[in-house]
Amino acid sequence: xxxxxxxxxxxxxxxxxxxxxxxxxxxxxxxxxxxxxxxxxxxxxxxxxxxxxxxxxxxxxxxxxxxxxxxxxxxxxxxxxxxxxxxxxxxxxxxxxxxxxxxxxxxxxxxxxxxxxxxxxxxxxxxxxxxxxxxxxxxxxxxxxxxxxxxxxxxxxxxxxxxxxxxxxxxxxxxxxxxxxxxxxxxxxxxxxxxxxxxxxxxxxxxxxxxxxx
Amino acid sequence: xxxxxxxxxxxxxxxxxxxxxxxxxxxxxxxxxxxxxxxxxxxxxxxxxxxxxxxxxxxxxxxxxxxxxxxxxxxxxxxxxxxxxxxxxxxxxxxxxxxxxxxxxxxxxxxxxxxxxxxxxxxxxxxxxxxxxxxxxxxxxxxxxxxxxxxxxxxxxxxxxxxxxxxxxxxxxxxxxxxxxxxxxxxxxxxxxxxxxxxxxxxxxxxxxxxxxxxxxxxxxxxxxxxxxxxxxxxxxxxxxxxxxxxxxxxxxxxxxxxxxxxxxxxxxxxxxxxxxxxxxxxxxxxxxxxxxxxxxxxxxxxxxxxxxxxxxxxxxxxxxxxxxxxxxxxxxxxxxxxxxxxxxxxxxxxxxxxxxxxxxxxxxxxxxxxxxxxxxxxxxxxxxxxxxxxxx
Numbered sequence: 049x050x051x052x053x054x055x056x057x058x059x060x061x062x063x064x065x066x067x068x069x070x071x072x073x074x075x076x077x078x079x080x081x082x083x084x085x086x087x088x089x090x091x092x093x094x095x096x097x098x099x100x101x102x103x104x105x106x107x108x109x110x111x112x113x114x115x116x117x118x119x120x121x122x123x124x125x126x127x128x129x130x131x132x133x134x135x136x137x138x139x140x141x142x143x144x145x146x147x148x149x150x151x152x153x154x155x156x157x158x159x160x161x162x163x164x165x166x167x168x169x170x171x172x173x174x175x176x177x178x179x180x181x182x183x184x185x186x187x188x189x190x191x192x193x194x195x196x197x198x199x200x201x202x203x204x205x206x207x208x209x210x211x212x213x214x215x216x217x218x219x220x221x222x223x224x225x226x227x228x229x230x231x232x233x234x235x236x237x238x239x240x241x242x243x244x245x246x247x248x249x250x251x252x253x254x255x256x257x258x259x260x261x262x
Numbered sequence: 263x264x265x266x267x268x269x270x271x272x273x274x275x276x277x278x279x280x281x282x283x284x285x286x287x288x289x290x291x292x293x294x295x296x297x298x299x300x301x302x303x304x305x306x307x308x309x310x311x312x313x314x315x316x317x318x319x320x321x322x323x324x325x326x327x328x329x330x331x332x333x334x335x336x337x338x339x340x341x342x343x344x345x346x347x348x349x350x351x352x353x354x355x356x357x358x359x360x361x362x363x364x365x366x367x368x369x370x371x372x373x374x375x376x377x378x379x380x381x382x383x384x385x386x387x388x389x390x391x392x393x394x395x396x397x398x399x400x401x402x403x404x405x406x407x408x409x410x411x412x413x414x415x416x417x418x419x420x421x422x423x424x425x426x427x428x429x430x431x432x433x434x435x436x437x438x439x440x441x442x443x444x445x446x447x448x449x450x451x452x453x454x455x456x457x458x459x460x461x462x463x464x465x466x467x468x469x470x471x472x473x474x475x476x477x478x479x480x481x482x483x484x485x486x487x488x489x490x491x492x493x494x495x496x497x498x499x500x501x502x503x504x505x506x507x508x509x510x511x512x513x514x515x516x517x518x519x520x521x522x523x524x525x526x527x528x529x530x531x532x533x534x535x536x537x538x539x540x541x542x543x544x545x546x547x548x549x550x551x552x553x554x555x556x557x558x559x560x561x562x563x564x565x566x567x568x569x570x571x572x573x574x575x576x577x578x579x580x581x582x583x584x585x586x587x588x589x590x591x592x593x594x595x596x597x598x599x600x601x602x603x604x605x606x607x608x609x610x611x612x613x614x615x616x617x618x619x620x621x622x623x624x625x626x627x628x629x630x631x632x633x634x635x636x637x638x639x640x641x642x643x644x645x646x647x648x649x650x651x652x653x654x655x
Contacts, residue, residue, distance in 0.1 A: 118612055127604065129604070132607060
């Protein structure tokens with residue numbers, strides 16, 4: 049499949065689109081202007097829904113014919129019934145939520161699978177900024193000052209893997225992306241990816257034990 | 263392939279506009295067990311029904327609204343109540359869609375209501391008129407839509423009580439509604455909603471001129487009571503912020519308080535004016551009936567207490583809209599609708615429009631409201647296979 053021009057520079061969306069099986073039901077949390085949903089609808093024939101906080105984003109989505117609800121991941125996911133979707137997607141938003149663990153729990157309740165992408169705070173540039181310059185890191189992915197950043201729950205790839213274990217989710221796929229947003233071709237162990245990956249995308253599946261706990 | 267739209271054989275031009283009469287062999291049997299026959303429905307249409315009859319939109323008016331959504335009101339001379347959204351090139355584009363708006367049953371602008379003649383007595387119904395529900399209003403609208411030979415409405419839209427009708431349409435006739443826009447509304451009337459309506463009704467009934475509802479027989483009208491009902495209701499349509507901005511504590515045509523009970527404050531003068539203007543165009547008993555219809559509205563109650571069951575397997579595309587400063591039908595009420603639609607797996611969009619204009623915002627030009635409505639309708643029209651707008655906007 050050729051990558052649409054519109055997605056140049058958003059490799060993470062292309063990776064997400066690659067993971068989603070055709071014809072499935074997808075909830076995109078923090079869907080922005082609906083780029084991914086539109087792509088999944090047209091290319092993968094998914095039944096897509098979205099949640100978006102900004103008025104502008106919702107308007108853009110509705111104008112595209114997408115079904116999008118104004119709301120946010122922290123407060124509104126609990127309203128969704130169990131197993132309403134095959135995939136629940138959260139792109140570059142987890143680190144900005146108030147309670148990331150609750151959000152993840154909710155995602156794996158609403159859908160059997162969750163696709164989560166986030167900036168990796170374990171990236172070597174982040175580490176060196178803090179180590180050598182002694183300042184809160186600012187990178188192309190995390191271009192905010194410490195006092196005005198919306199990213200209040202940053203984590204490393206390793207931290208995230210720990211959390212998935214804790215909530216009993218199975219990692220089905222994990223992809224690290226370089227600074228340009230392209231997936232690493234080389235297969236490397238996670239500690240290496242945690243150093244080299246600027247972003248990561250995980251496909252999680254609900255674990256049985258997690259199910260039992262609910 | 264499709265026959266031409268039927269001529270409105272029964273439609274007549276009256277001072278109140280167009281109407282159709284359903285003969286006694288087509289009665290409206292109400293939820294309360296009453297029968298309304300003959301049934302007259304006053305309506306207006308805008309635009310042209312296409313050959314496939316696939317471009318019809320039903321607009322449902324609010325409590326004291328009427329069928330004059332986009333044309334001059336015959337009594338007040340004012341422009342249509344949804345002039346900002348309905349017209350050529352507007353979101354409800356009369357160049358593209360065939361737009362129908364009918365007066366609700368129980369109303370007083372051409373549809374059968376308590377001021378109509380009761381065939382059993384030859385006098386006005388008064389309180390003998392059956393208490394009607396939102397579902398009865400929708401049944402009457404469905405009769406009108408049948409009359410037009412329309413199977414599926416492209417869209418049903420409306421705000422406030424109109425939004426309740428939209429929800430009822432989607433629940434009662436899911437296969438006949440392609441798209442639905444319930445705006446600034448709720449799936450059930452809250453205790454507070456009922457309370458305000460009861461204040462209005464009591465004001466009317468406390469007016470000596472109400473005469474137990476038989477004022478028309480005696481050639482009088484409970485104007486004072488109806489005006490007070492309108493005044494109290496009008497406050498609920500506005501936000502505190504909007505009131506404060508518009509009126510504050512400003513005095514009316516005077517520089518100091520008069521130490522009397524004159525309308526010293528502008529807000530008092532404004533409300534009195536609203537009350538007086540209202541009694542010119544509205545029937546007091548109608549006000550009792552339409553407020554009652556809202557009070558009885560609890561869509562979930564008809565579906566075992568589960569609102570989601572009302573929208574089970576709905577194929578209709580929904581766009582739910584609320585306004586931040588609307589405390590009469592607050593965003594939480596819209597969210598409850600969205601929640602139920604989501605639970606049923608329906609296709610639903612939801613937007614909370616930032617506005618400080620209160621409940622009335624749905625009648626006003628709000629850019630984001632305008633944009634959302636246009637976007638939703640354009641996208642739904644494309645999905646329905648309707649041709650795009652011809653002229654560039």
